[in-house]
Amino acid sequence: MIKLNQNYWTPVKLSLQISSVAVLIVLIIGIAAAIFMTQKNFRGKIVLETIMLLPLVLPPTVVGFILIMVFGVQSPVGQFFEALFGQSIMFTWWAALIAAIVVSFPLMYQSAKTGIQSVDRDIEEAARIDGANNIKVLLAITLPLSIKSIVSGFILAFARALGEFGATFMFAGNLPGKTQTIPIAVYVALESGKVELAWLFVITIIIISFFMLILTTIIK
Template identity: 60%
Template sequence: MRAEFWSPVQLSLEVASVSIIFVVITGLLFGRLMANKKFRGKAVLETFFLLPLVLPPTVVGFLLIVIFGRNSPFGRFIEWLFNQPVMFTWWAAVIASTVVAFPLMYQSAKTGFESIDQDIENAARVDGAGGIKLFMLVSVPLAIQSIIAGGILSFARALGEFGATLMFAGNIPGRTQTAPTAIYLAIDSGNMHIAWILVACMIGISFIMLLTVHVIRS
């Protein structure tokens, strides 16, 4: 029972930890690029960024299969590069978690950057701060509250990802079986004891994360 509980929880934490690196980097980059910008097609582009929030997980999983599957050019390139397909691997779970968690990080980062007083950034430019220096030493510190909150919410979302992961990465014990997919398997097999333990663990982790976000924003 110990392995049934800890293995998927550990895998979920590992997947979420790696995916959050990609989520934070891309979320900060696109959040900064889109903040306080007005251009034709912005609404369409932002809608595209936020789509994973509202799309059914099965649709996200289907699209990932189309993009990274063995019948797609990109999927064949990955298989040639790494000598194996990405589907039903640990990295497939990371990709699925990254896609569904990105909108939360992007929205939080963009909101944080938009809240910065433009006079402060303009003053830093006058003092000689370049693009990267301005971003790292001025913009990020001023928006850090929103960035941290977005990172925590994104990590929680990646940790709880189920539908897209099940379709794209599968439910292979010890390899791609995360806590949410393990709960599904436990209920399906009638093992309610392990299901309750996993559910309690996930509720506890999620509660702590949401409480942390509330404390940061209050």
């Protein structure tokens, strides 16, 4: 029987840490994007929304490739971060975080948008007639009435960030203690012939994902 040593706990803690930070960031930008896209009409709106949703359908390796092209040392963005931090952002904890944010954002955005669109516009207009400004309407009516969809998106985004493999592996690499998340640890353990350790990781992520999905069912 394999012991639950550092080889097990480190990837688990790292995955939970990255997923937690990523989903908090995605919660903010996902809601902000959903509010903006539901309230504004402009040229190219469909194109912009399609771009935001692309990580849902693109292969993870393609997402990883794009991240390398955007943040790599040869790109202006990559050179900016290298000048700012004194090192490339690739193969760091931050790279793993960015990958998690990119792949989980569409789920948060889509859920938040669905919730906001489901709010009765008559209720919002009635609040405005009573003197509430747009911010008060948003905070007192729109978001509270959208809370189930937002929470559902939050949970799904967390689960997606937790399970991210391809983009993280390409962009952040496999650095134990820094970028080796549970999905990468499963791959490494299996490649190394450590099947029992791989099973531990698999069971761990299945249990977490199972309870995440149960929560989304309960709140609906």
